[in-house]
Amino acid sequence: MIIDTHAHLYDTDFDSDRDLMINRAKKVGVSHIFMANIDAESLPLMLDVQNKYPNYCYSMLGLHPCHVKDDYNSQLEILYSYLNKHQFLAIGEIGLDFFHDITYQKEQYQALKIQAEWAFEQHLPINIHSRKANDETIKTLQDLPFSKELNGIFHCFSGTAQQAKTLLNMNFLIGIGGVVTFKNAGLVDVLKTVPLSQIVLETDAPFLAPAPFRGKRNESAYLTYVIEKLADIYQTTPLEIKNITTNTALKSFNLLP
Numbered sequence: 576m577i578i579d580t581h582a583h584l585y586d587t588d589f590d591s592d593r594d595l596m597i598n599r600a601k602k603v604g605v606s607h608i609f610m611a612n613i614d615a616e617s618l619p620l621m622l623d624v625q626n627k628y629p630n631y632c633y634s635m636l637g638l639h640p641c642h643v644k645d646d647y648n649s650q651l652e653i654l655y656s657y658l659n660k661h662q663f664l665a666i667g668e669i670g671l672d673f674f675h676d677i678t679y680q681k682e683q684y685q686a687l688k689i690q691a692e693w694a695f696e697q698h699l700p701i702n703i704h705s706r707k708a709n710d711e712t713i714k715t716l717q718d719l720p721f722s723k724e725l726n727g728i729f730h731c732f733s734g735t736a737q738q739a740k741t742l743l744n745m746n747f748l749i750g751i752g753g754v755v756t757f758k759n760a761g762l763v764d765v766l767k768t769v770p771l772s773q774i775v776l777e778t779d780a781p782f783l784a785p786a787p788f789r790g791k792r793n794e795s796a797y798l799t800y801v802i803e804k805l806a807d808i809y810q811t812t813p814l815e816i817k818n819i820t821t822n823t824a825l826k827s828f829n830l831l832p
């Protein structure tokens with residue numbers, strides 16, 4: 576079994592061949608796909624995909640930091656109204672992104688704190704998006720009065736060994752995807768300091784396709800390339816990578832039977 580812990584399968588990029596793409600994922604052993612939400616607009620699209628592929632595609636709820644704009648309060652209000660109507664696996668993706676745009680920096684902090692509180696209230700893990708803002712994201716989470724109750728995944732981790740260590744101490748897991756296969760990814764050295772039991776697999780599909788598909792549309796079946804690379808880094812077999820990461824993902828998303 577393989578679990579893709581972060582994908583955007585509702586993206587229009589998959590509208591023409593979503594069925595085929597899911598079949599390809601099943602063929603290589605992907606057993607669950609967790610979908611990260613972007614905003615109030617993507618939410619119904621995501622729930623449609625979940626309904627179409629029950630017990631296979633699971634939904635998270637959240638406002639992505641790049642989508643925090645002037646209307647973020649009304650966005651959050653809409654998202655919150657879904658929390659009691661539907662079952663969500665996690666709150667995500669939420670966080671800080673100072674890479675693309677810092678116009679709404681203050682609002683991004685606000686949205687992160689509010690949504691982290693939802694996770695605390697609902698006993699859900701969080702799926703964190705952090706770009707050029709790792710220290711700020713970590714500090715924001717640590718400063719919350721309920722920070723010790725939080726857990727989750729730092730999606731598409733690209734930080735330092737020290738940041739990884741801090742996150743592991745905070746009960747967070749490291750999400751690893753296609754980036755690990757890129758040439759010169761400093762991530763490989765950082766991973767040598769992270770126990771395999773603290774890692775989960777993810778694609779961020781349709782984005783961040785692994786080598787040899789870099790720059791093309793990504794999909795969950797390509798996780799096999801990430802697994803090969805991790806087996807190489809951890810000096811073990813692909814099977815062991817699958818077993819350990821799947822078990823970790825099921826545990827952290829409360830899906831163990």
Ligand SMILES: [Zn+2]
Nearest residue numbers: 581611668779
């Ligand atoms: Zn994402």
